Amino acid sequence: MTGDPQPTPFRPSTAIDEVADFLADPVEAADFPRTILRFRNDRAATQVGLADLTDAAWTAHFGRFLPLEGSLHRPLALRYHGHQFRAYNPDIGDGRGFLFAQMIDDRDRLLDLGTKGSGQTPYSRFGDGRLTLKGGMREILATEMLEALGVRTSRTFSLIETGEALHRGDEPSPTRSSVLVRMSHSHVRIGSVQRLATLGLTDEITRLARYALRHLFGEKPGDTPELRLLELVVAGTARLAASYMAAGFVHGVLNTDNINVTAESFDYGPWRFTPHWDMGFTAAYFDHQGLYAFGRQAHAIHWNVVQLAIALSKVQPVEALAPILDTFPALYERAISDAMLARLGVTTADEQADLALVQAIEAALTPGEVTIDRFFFDWAGGRRRGASPADAAYDAPAFVELAGLLEGRTPSGPLDHPHWTDANPCSMHIEEVEEIWSHIDRDDDWGQLNAKVAAIRRMGEALARLRG
Structure with missing residues (x-):
């Protein structure tokens, strides 16, 4: 019992x-x-x-x-x-x-x-x-x-x-x-290690690496904890960068003090969700060069991890650190396939087929006729699920090609949550953020914020079931 x-x-x-x-x-x-x-x-x-x-x-x-x-x-x-x-x-x-x-x-x-x-x-x-x-x-x-x-x-x-x-x-x-x-x-940030390296606190770098392995990753530190920490950070940040892309998210300030060694995203200032697959979309009004634009986030995160390796070179040879850094591009390529297909809710196949499918999704979304959220909502499970305001756009050659690549793919989980019967996807664009704030600022009305949080969590339940 x-x-x-x-x-x-x-x-x-x-x-x-x-x-x-x-x-x-x-x-x-x-x-x-x-x-x-x-x-x-x-x-x-x-x-x-x-x-x-x-x-x-x-x-x-x-x-x-x-x-x-x-x-x-x-x-x-x-x-x-x-x-x-x-x-x-x-x-x-x-x-x-x-x-x-x-x-x-x-x-x-x-x-x-x-x-x-x-x-x-x-x-x-x-x-x-x-x-x-x-x-x-x-x-x-x-x-x-x-x-x-x-x-x-x-x-x-x-x-x-x-x-x-x-x-x-x-x-x-x-x-x-x-x-x-x-x-x-x-x-614990990449910047935490950078500070120790700048101050010449080499013993403390090793102590921090051991702390991270033991308490944050549940591993017993070996003889070279700094190398193992770098391996984990490279793998984790590659997944983080890929997940930003699949979410259509722009952090806005990807400085080394904003990258956690556990690769968990945090500290949200001028963030935005880009409505369209616009690689140049920026979140921070002061990012005049587009350094942290939507399509440059993987590069920015990789650059930050290189700075971690430079800090760790105070205690480990460059010859041991460089091969670990070199794994980032391949890890990111696999991670973005996994993240995009997980949001779409279809099973994965071989690496090349998955990459081709992701490239087809990006090509279909790049013209900007369909928002990111609308596409993933309408095509959840890998098929057009019914009538949509975007139906005319879905007749374009790029979407026809995408539909062909989805043939034979099966949904990774059920589409039985009530969320999928809604007329529109649950989005989070800047206009809605400002609208929610205006009710709080003007009338001390928190009803829209609470309702939005409930709607987001409802969507999260549906996506979790779809991911399987």
């Missing part, structure tokens, strides 16, 4: 203490005028044993930063350097956030709770250490959409409005303030 599944217990951790002496500085959270709970991610909280917190307790922990019992007794601002738009900057670090807690989830993974907008730190420079409420709302939408589309992403755990009036140069001011808590599989 079996009973109901037991709820996940809260399992706190302080693993970061192994490397905190060279990786972080103790800090204090800001004392906010108000703490108004706006979003709590109970789905994520269930996975780490925190879903039973009352709203008052939730706000105490994630608005006032009362320590979670058994975890970190004081927040830690992480130290790192980074290439920002290819210029090396040694004067960065956690300037408006900190690592608040660590815990083990229901998959036995070490997870971090980190903040955004929690106040000034030694790395704030001239910043106020705050986050706009709009910025927090945008991060909810980005993480929920990416999670539904199968991208390995941090999750927005909590958003609390803090009652301060913030002035910003790139949006109407004064504007409302917030503090966000994200749940992420580590906050």
Whole structure:
């Protein structure tokens, strides 16, 4: 006889203490005028044993930063350097956030709770250490959409409005303030290793590599932990870059301090979902050269991993590092086939056939007659599923050729979720983001945001079933 599944217990951790002496500085959270709970991610909280917190307790922990019992007794601002738009900057670090807690989830993974907008730190420079409420709302939408589309992403755990009036140069001011808590599989960045290399802290590079292998990848460190770490980062970031493309997502700021060694996407500022397969589409208004444009993200991520290898060359020979870096293009090619076919919901075949199919999808979408979301919605399972506003476009030669390449492919899972009977796909373009914010800003109406999160999660359920 079996009973109901037991709820996940809260399992706190302080693993970061192994490397905190060279990786972080103790800090204090800001004392906010108000703490108004706006979003709590109970789905994520269930996975780490925190879903039973009352709203008052939730706000105490994630608005006032009362320590979670058994975890970190004081927040830690992480130290790192980074290439920002290819210029090396040694004067960065956690300037408006900190690592608040660590815990083990229901998959036995070490997870971090980190903040955004929690106040000034030694790395704030001239910043106020705050986050706009709009910025927090945008991060909810980005993480929920990416999670539904199968991208390995941090999750927005909590958003609390803090009652301060913030002035910003790139949006109407004064504007409302917030503090966000994200749940992420580590906050150790490529820039964390770069800092150690720049400062000549070679023993610490090895210690950090061992920490990452042991706690983030569940591996026993061998004699060359730096080489194994690079192998894992190369493979993971190739998958990350591919998943961005299949999602139609543009991160906007792919600096080395924004690339996690676990290859989990995080830290969403000027993100966008491109409506069309436009390789030159950019998210950041200040990305004048298109360095991080939609079609250049794989190159940008690979470039960042090269910087990791350069940092690791302080402790390992270039001759051992270079062959690992050289595997990125082939890994990315396979990963983009897997990601595109997973979103389409069809089984894979041999490598060349899958690549030809992906190229046909890109060729069909490039003219811009059909949005990315509309195509994957209408062709889920590998067949046109019925009448669509895009039917005229689907008669074009490129789509006819694509249909021929899909012959013989079978759906990778069932199409029995109610999502597939909707008239339109669930999208997340900038116009809708602005519309949702306008209701919050003008009327303090959170109904559209909550409805959108529910719709995204509903789509995520359908896609998860289709992926099999």
